[in-house]
Amino acid sequence: MINGDLAELTLAQAARLIKARKLSPVELTNACLKQIERLQPTLNAFITVTADHATRQARAAAREIAKGHYRGPLHGIPVSLKDLYATKGIRTTAGSRILENYVPKRDATTTARLMQAGAVLMGKNNLHEWACGVTTDNPFFGTCQNPWQIGHIPGGSSGGSAAAVASRQCFASLGSDTGGSIRIPAHMCGIFGHKPTYGLVPRTGIFPESWSFDHSGPMTRTVEDSAIVLQAIAGHDPQDPSSIPGKVANFSRGLKLGIKGLRVGVPRRYFFTDIDAGVRTQVLTAIAALETLGAQLVEVDIPEAELAMDCTFVIAWAEAAHYHRKWVRERPGDYGPDLLDLLQASSLYLATDYLQAQQVRARVRAAFRRLFETIDILATPAGPTPATAHGTTEMILQGRPVSIMNKVAAFTAVANATGEPACSVPCGFTKGGLPVGLMLHGRAGDDATVLRAAHAYEQAHDWYQQTPPV
Amino acid sequence: MMPDNYAIKPSAVMALATWADMLMEQRRAGAMAKVLPEFRARIDRLNAVDTDTFEFDFLRPLQLDR
Numbered sequence: 106m107i108n109g110d111l112a113e114l115t116l117a118q119a120a121r122l123i124k125a126r127k128l129s130p131v132e133l134t135n136a137c138l139k140q141i142e143r144l145q146p147t148l149n150a151f152i153t154v155t156a157d158h159a160t161r162q163a164r165a166a167a168r169e170i171a172k173g174h175y176r177g178p179l180h181g182i183p184v185s186l187k188d189l190y191a192t193k194g195i196r197t198t199a200g201s202r203i204l205e206n207y208v209p210k211r212d213a214t215t216t217a218r219l220m221q222a223g224a225v226l227m228g229k230n231n232l233h234e235w236a237c238g239v240t241t242d243n244p245f246f247g248t249c250q251n252p253w254q255i256g257h258i259p260g261g262s263s264g265g266s267a268a269a270v271a272s273r274q275c276f277a278s279l280g281s282d283t284g285g286s287i288r289i290p291a292h293m294c295g296i297f298g299h300k301p302t303y304g305l306v307p308r309t310g311i312f313p314e315s316w317s318f319d320h321s322g323p324m325t326r327t328v329e330d331s332a333i334v335l336q337a338i339a340g341h342d343p344q345d346p347s348s349i350p351g352k353v354a355n356f357s358r359g360l361k362l363g364i365k366g367l368r369v370g371v372p373r374r375y376f377f378t379d380i381d382a383g384v385r386t387q388v389l390t391a392i393a394a395l396e397t398l399g400a401q402l403v404e405v406d407i408p409e410a411e412l413a414m415d416c417t418f419v420i421a422w423a424e425a426a427h428y429h430r431k432w433v434r435e436r437p438g439d440y441g442p443d444l445l446d447l448l449q450a451s452s453l454y455l456a457t458d459y460l461q462a463q464q465v466r467a468r469v470r471a472a473f474r475r476l477f478e479t480i481d482i483l484a485t486p487a488g489p490t491p492a493t494a495h496g497t498t499e500m501i502l503q504g505r506p507v508s509i510m511n512k513v514a515a516f517t518a519v520a521n522a523t524g525e526p527a528c529s530v531p532c533g534f535t536k537g538g539l540p541v542g543l544m545l546h547g548r549a550g551d552d553a554t555v556l557r558a559a560h561a562y563e564q565a566h567d568w569y570q571q572t573p574p575v
Numbered sequence: 576m577m578p579d580n581y582a583i584k585p586s587a588v589m590a591l592a593t594w595a596d597m598l599m600e601q602r603r604a605g606a607m608a609k610v611l612p613e614f615r616a617r618i619d620r621l622n623a624v625d626t627d628t629f630e631f632d633f634l635r636p637l638q639l640d641r
Contacts, residue, residue: 419617
């Protein structure tokens with residue numbers, strides 16, 4: 106047990122206690138601050154810790170609740186933000202040297218919505234430089250460690266968010282996901298992460314990697330907790346051209362309906378070749394459990410999935426190279442060498458390459474739209490391997506060396522290319538004690554079904570209750 | 576499609592970098608020359624996909640049919 110019982114509560118459990126006035130937001134915030142103080146030297150999950158700010162917010166929440174002004178399930182709950190989200194008056198670095206002293210004058214829309222809901226901001230999480238990578242080996246703010254095994258990556262780019270949530274330094278964090286940057290660290294750190302439908306959560310005030318692939322979403326220990334956070338941050342924002350207008354579904358209401366009769370597609374090709382044996386075993390066991398819970402398993406073939414990674418590399422990296430073009434030309438020394446190489450090389454894609462990739466992406470999306478006429482959920486591994494050791498650039502799969510950068514996001518990037526919702530829910534551990542995530546991918550706009558399926562699986566197991574050994 | 580022995584010389588990378596208005600040292604040009612064939616292979620795979628018979632709305636590339 107870490108730091109007594111409080112840090113072991115889920116967000117929803119803590120919220121119920123706060124609402125009933127059996128738990129003070131100040132007490133809860135202090136418990137998380139103690140965790141941060143203890144673990145920051147080891148895990149380096151934060152770039153900026155906002156302890157004084159959090160204490161003031163917690164006291165204000167306590168006063169409001171005492172007066173009977175309870176705002177809802179995030180009131181008085183300690184949360185963190187990937188340091189890509191603008192925070193008014195609080196440094197926002199994007200994990201970069203270029204923005205190392207940048208203090209925004211406005212909150213991101215999602216930051217403002219969390220604060221309006223009464224959440225308590227504990228700090229800004231470490232991330233891969235500019236959110237452009239999967240290791241969270243940050244050249245300027247230090248390496249972030251995986252709480253399950255020091256010396257291993259937490260995944261990325263939202264690695265600090267995942268490490269902080271997994272090690273009970275906060276109850277939720279917001280990550281961003283361009284090719285898997287919420288789901289990869291969720292998979293590697295044994296937490297739940299949800300990439301919503303493209304446009305469901307506004308991105309105003311979040312530094313972009315790629316406009317047409319970027320998503321904002323919640324990272325928590327449980328599905329129920331993510332549903333609560335998603336409810337607070339989802340909804341139309343006229344400042345974000347990609348934002349979907351219209352009413353937002355209730356993500357918590359249907360969670361407990363179960364998955365009896367749900368059609369779950371299992372693609373044997375692509376997602377189960379070239380993967381770590383331990384990951385394969387855990388994910389196939391989890392898929393069998395979905396059937397036991399009442400889902401109908403359907404074997405599917407979706408060859409277009411293999412094209413998604415190539416589309417991602419061309420479109421997302423060309424868009425990133427465009428966003429960074431001025432700084433790359435004028436301040437190349439202010440980038441880490443690996444990222445600079447990728448941004449410069451991606452500057453050399455031709456306009457015709459970009460357009461061809463967009464056309465292929467449209468084919469991939471059309472194929473997935475057709476697929477989701479026959480199934481409700483696609484079940485796959487969230488990643489081909491568990492967390493790797495820091496500094497590893499290649500991994501051995503099926504006896505062959507494979508580039509981590511090219512392979513780690515191969516499964517998650519599919520849902521970024523299609524814009525459909527997808528999550529990673531913990532489904533066990535490898536023999537080496539590293540977490541494994543089951544990815545559940547649904548049809549566009551149907552985030553509620555993805556969350557319902559994940560909740561049904563999660564509640565039938567105790568993986569989410571496991572505590573990392575730090 | 577590119578041949579198996581496809582290679583890009585650092586001098587070609589320097590020329591590309593000049594065209595793209597990027598600062599590039601000779602040493603880094605050598606490193607990038609090793610990366611670019613992978614980029615070329617990616618483009619070749621995408622170009623091999625038949626998109627001529629597929630109707631695509633370039634004016635609304637991101638529209639999600641829901």
